[in-house]
Amino acid sequence: MPGESLAARDDPEHKQMRAIFDAAFRPGRINELDSQVQALAYELLDAFVDDGHCNFVKQYAVPLPLIIICRQMGARQEDIWQIKEWTDAWFKGVGFGLTEEEVIWATEKEIEAQHYFQAIFERLREAPDGTLLSDLVNTVIPEWGRTLTDNELHAEMMQDTFVGGSETTTNALSAGIMLLSQNPRVWEKLKSDPDRYLKTFCEEVVRLESPVQGLTRTAKIDIELHGVKIPRGATLDVRFAAGNRDPERFECPNDIDLERPNAASHLGFSSGTHYCLGAPLARRELYWGFKAFIDRIENFRLSPGRNKLRHHPNYGLRALKSLYIDFTAR
Ligand code: HEM
Known part of the structure; x- marks a missing residue:
């Protein structure tokens, strides 16, 4: 059985465990990854830019964050579709x-995935x-006097890194292109001055x-x-998405506003103790993911008759099943 993940723990264990994650995800490390993320975004786009059409989810939004996390989690890049099958199954398994x-x-x-990851830990x-x-495998948590066990590491691989760290960014990338296709004026404004608008656009997508x-x-x-009595032991359903449109x-919470002054103060990465550990990496992936798109694609539209814009049925995550676009390259 997987152990308790970082996200599922309370203090003081959460704080003690989070310290080794914070050290592993330190700003210097994320800065080092930036050039990798940038290079991969252009490489993936250049592979289909001459075709004039693509399934944006499969050809771009899935591989970009998944390859980055694979490289950091000791997995082989050629195994990404195998890993995607495992994370899809995990994600489906936590549904209702x-x-x-x-x-x-x-x-x-999940057991198949554990066999694959076990060899990497060793x-x-x-x-x-x-x-x-x-x-993460080799750092001793001082208060625990030990490193993470295999079971604890397995929980991290599925929940916090491969699903938490790639599925989420995949969904944000696809959502961003869907929103741009539905808001052509925002697309025109964004590509007119990405240096000025792109960071805010990334926040608006997550919001x-x-x-x-x-x-x-x-x-x-x-x-x-707020006047509501919550008894001890009750389960609270904390809807970040609802707060994000407060x-x-x-x-005008339903509009994409490229000049929104408080765009980054959303709850898309949660807040407080469990604030997303990967937010700095996610922001770099979104930035380069959209920047490469803007640099390579002059114009695009949803491919007629091919898009239902349906999401996977899931209570916690919002994931577009596919996104077919036609485009003209620059
Ligand atoms: C757009 C992309 C992302 C979104 C929207 C997102 C969202 C979130 C949210 C809402 C939480 C809070 C969970 C809670 O409050 O219980 C969280 C936690 C977490 N995220 Fe992300 N995430 C993203 C990308 C990433 C990436 C790239 C990684 C790392 C590779 C990552 C790793 C984690 C981890 C480890 C936690 C648990 C933190 C803790 O409990 O202390 N996330 N994320």
Whole structure:
């Protein structure tokens, strides 16, 4: 069984464990990754830019963050579609209303993934290689007097890094292109001056589409919030996506505003103790993901008759199934 993940822990264990993650994801390391992210974004786009059409999700939004996280988690780049099958199964398995067969299928996929990752943990224990996972495998948590166990590492691989760290960015990239296709004036303005507008656009995508729509919390004490009594033990459904469209917080909350002064103050990466560890990396992936698109694509539209714009049925994550676009290259 996977152990308890970072995201599922409370203080003081959360704080103690988070310290080794913060060290592994330190700003200097993320800066080092920036040039890799940039190069990969252009490489992926250049592979299909002459075709004039693509399935944006499959050809771009999935591989960009997944390859980056694979490289940092000791996995081989050629295995990304195998890994994607495992993370899709995990993601489906944490949804609701599954049949018994589906639960068994999702569990078997998770076990397959554990066999694959187990070999990587053992290799990195023998020969640390400076990647994020190498740090997570080999760093002792001082208060615990030990490194993470295999079971704890397995929980991290699925939940916090491969799903938390690639599925989410994939969904933000696809959502951004969908929003641009529906808001041509925003596209024109964005490409007229990416240096000025792109960072705000990235925040607006995460705010409006909220790849993580919400997560649950358990009340540890009886509490009253805004006149609502919440008993100890109650499950709270914290909807980041709803807060992100709060009209008291964001003027015209349903619009993409490339000049929104408080664009970055959304809840798309949560807030407080569990604030997204990967937000700086996600922001670099979104920046370069959209920048390469703007630099290579003159104009685009949704491919007629091919898009249903349906999302995977899931309670927590908002994931477009596919996005077919036709475009003219620059
Ligand atoms: C657009 C992309 C992303 C979005 C929208 C997103 C969103 C979130 C949210 C909402 C949480 C909070 C969970 C909570 O409050 O319980 C979270 C936590 C977390 N995220 Fe992200 N994330 C993204 C990208 C990434 C990346 C690239 C990584 C790393 C590779 C990552 C790693 C994590 C981890 C490890 C946590 C748990 C932090 C903790 O509990 O202390 N995320 N993320």
